[in-house]
Every structure is written in structure tokens, then in C-alpha cells.
Amino acid sequence: MKGKYDKRNKINNLTGKEWLQLTKSVWISERCAEDKDAFEHPAPFLIKDIRKLIRLFTKRDMLVLDPFMGSGTTLIASALEDRKAIGIDLSKKYCELAKRRLKKLGVKINGHIKIIKGNSLKKIPEIDKIDYCITSPPYHNILRNKGMGIRSDGSQRRQGVEYYSEYPDDVGNQKSYSDFLVLFGKIMKEVYKRLRENKYCSIIISDFTVKKKETNAHGDVIKLMQKIGFEFSGSVVLMQNSKPLYPFGYPYAYKINHHHQYILNFRKV
Ligand SMILES: C[S@@+](CC[C@H](N)C(=O)[O-])C[C@H]1O[C@@H](n2cnc3c(N)ncnc32)[C@H](O)[C@@H]1O
Numbered sequence: 001m002k003g004k005y006d007k008r009n010k011i012n013n014l015t016g017k018e019w020l021q022l023t024k025s026v027w028i029s030e031r032c033a034e035d036k037d038a039f040e041h042p043a044p045f046l047i048k049d050i051r052k053l054i055r056l057f058t059k060r061d062m063l064v065l066d067p068f069m070g071s072g073t074t075l076i077a078s079a080l081e082d083r084k085a086i087g088i089d090l091s092k093k094y095c096e097l098a099k100r101r102l103k104k105l106g107v108k109i110n111g112h113i114k115i116i117k118g119n120s121l122k123k124i125p126e127i128d129k130i131d132y133c134i135t136s137p138p139y140h141n142i143l144r145n146k147g148m149g150i151r152s153d154g155s156q157r158r159q160g161v162e163y164y165s166e167y168p169d170d171v172g173n174q175k176s177y178s179d180f181l182v183l184f185g186k187i188m189k190e191v192y193k194r195l196r197e198n199k200y201c202s203i204i205i206s207d208f209t210v211k212k213k214e215t216n217a218h219g220d221v222i223k224l225m226q227k228i229g230f231e232f233s234g235s236v237v238l239m240q241n242s243k244p245l246y247p248f249g250y251p252y253a254y255k256i257n258h259h260h261q262y263i264l265n266f267r268k269v
Pocket of ligand 1: 038041043044045046067068069070071072073074088089090091094118119120121135136137138139164165169170171172
């Protein structure tokens with residue numbers, strides 16, 4: 001451990017030096033060997049990125065929630081950092097995947113680490129008070145691209161049309177971008193109610209296109225969270241240097257390659 005721990009610190013177990021390093025507004029996303037077990041899921045977090053967030057925003061034994069659990073990366077990161085965690089996902093397939101990943105690492109399920117299959121809108125009101133929420137929603141319906149997107153060009157390991165489920169409650173199955181924001185907002189309002197005072201919530205999201213037009217999705221999510229009552233604590237750019245580059249508009253128009261995610265941080269005050 002580098003540096004000194006300040007007894008007044010109610011947020012985490014970090015020393016001043018460790019804390020300072022994690023206040024940088026740009027992080028480079030880091031892979032580890034266990035990340036590859038999540039590749040059955042179209043959009044998993046990387047374990048090391050989430051471990052850093054959990055170290056920054058919680059103390060040991062605190063309770064972490066991921067209402068869009070997917071492959072269970074948040075649960076793995078929580079277990080590795082000695083935190084408790086609850087993951088919720090609509091999809092049976094992803095709940096099974098999360099269980100398999102945790103089992104492989106020797107983590108006991110339904111002790112400190114719990115998996116709930118179902119709609120977060122209905123399940124969050126039933127859980128205990130939480131100390132931190134880290135999550136990433138489906139990006140509207142971008143995975144429903146009928147095979148016309150970047151995964152269809154043969155250059156990616158995971159190809160084909162992949163989307164999360166056929167459930168109408170799936171945030172990724174809403175008809176319009178504004179319907180997506182409304183349902184996501186309702187779920188985050190439930191998170192707000194279960195989050196303890198002065199605790200944090202982080203949302204990982206990138207901007208994306210809707211009907212081939214760029215959106216300011218991260219800006220819309222910040223506004224939505226502020227409307228719920230969260231205070232915005234700043235965003236971190238999570239660089240994804242290993243993503244391939246695509247010549248989307250070349251040579252006719254400038255089209256961006258989204259090469260980073262935003263980690264949007266909020267506090268309940
Ligand atoms: C972007 S993925 C999350 C990936 C996750 N961060 C990981 O590390 O694998 C979003 C997930 O939200 C789930 N989902 C969508 N709507 C939901 C809802 N209403 N309640 C619970 N889960 C939902 C989908 O099944 C999908 O697995």
C-alpha cells in the first residue's frame with residue numbers, strides 16, 4: 001500500500017496517493033485473461049476497469065448493484081475486491097453465464113454475491129439498501145441492425161446479429177430512442193431510491209448512432225440522472241485502444257469511430 005490512509009475517509013479504503021491516481025479524467029481500459037470467458041455476451045465490461053471503480057467508490061464489505069448484469073463482470077470484480085454484490089438481468093442465458101464465470105473463480109453464489117433473474121424495474125424495490133451502483137444499459141436498439149453493422153464484415157471475432165432478448169421489458173427493445181430513455185430513467189429512479197445517502201452511481205455508456213445519426217447519448221443520460229435527483233460528479237473517458245478502426249464514411253464524409261466509453265459518475269446528495 002502506497003501512502004497514508006485518512007481515518008476521515010468514508011468513501012473507500014484507499015490511501016491519499018491511491019485515491020489521487022483514480023481521479024484522472026482519462027483511463028485506459030485494461031484486459032485480463034478472465035475477460036475472455038464473457039465473450040458469449042455482446043458487450044461485457046472488462047474486470048480490471050470495474051475493480052478500479054469499486055475500489056474508488058466503496059469500502060470492503062459494502063453492497064454493489066448492477067441492474068443490467070449481463071455476463072456478471074460486476075459480480076466478479078466485487079468478489080475479487082471483497083465487496084458484496086447483486087446482479088439483475090432479464091436473460092436466463094446471461095444469468096447462467098454469470099454463474100459459470102463465478103463458479104470458475106470459486107465464488108459462492110447466494111452468499112455475498114447474488115444473481116436475480118428478472119426485470120430490474122420490478123426487482124430493485126425488493127433488494128436491500130445499496131452502497132454503489134455500477135452498470136451499463138443496452139445502447140437503445142443498436143444490436144438489432146439486421147446484420148448490416150460492423151459485425152457483418154467478417155473482421156470481428158464475434159459476428160452476426162446479436163441482441164439481448166425478445167422481452168418487451170428489455171431496455172434494448174424499445175421502439176424509439178426517447179422510449180429507451182424513459183424506461184432506462186424509470187429503472188435508474190428505482191436505483192436512486194435504494195442507494196444510501198452520499199453514495200455513488202456510475203454508468204458506462206458511449207455515444208452511438210440512431211437511424212444513422214450521431215446522438216449525444218452520454219449528455220442525455222447525464223440530464224436524465226440529474227432530473228431523478230442525482231448530482232453529476234464528472235465523467236471519465238475510458239479509452240479502448242484495441243478496438244479496430246472502420247472507414248465508415250470514407251472518402252465522402254467524416255464518420256467517427258467510437259473509440260472510448262464514458263464513465264458517468266453521480267452522487268445521491
Ligand atoms: C450492456 S449489457 C450489460 C453487460 C454487462 N456490463 C457485462 O459486463 O456483461 C445490458 C444487459 O441488460 C439486460 N437488460 C435489458 N433490459 C433489462 C431489464 N429491464 N432488466 C434487467 N436486465 C435488463 C440485457 O439482458 C443485457 O444483458
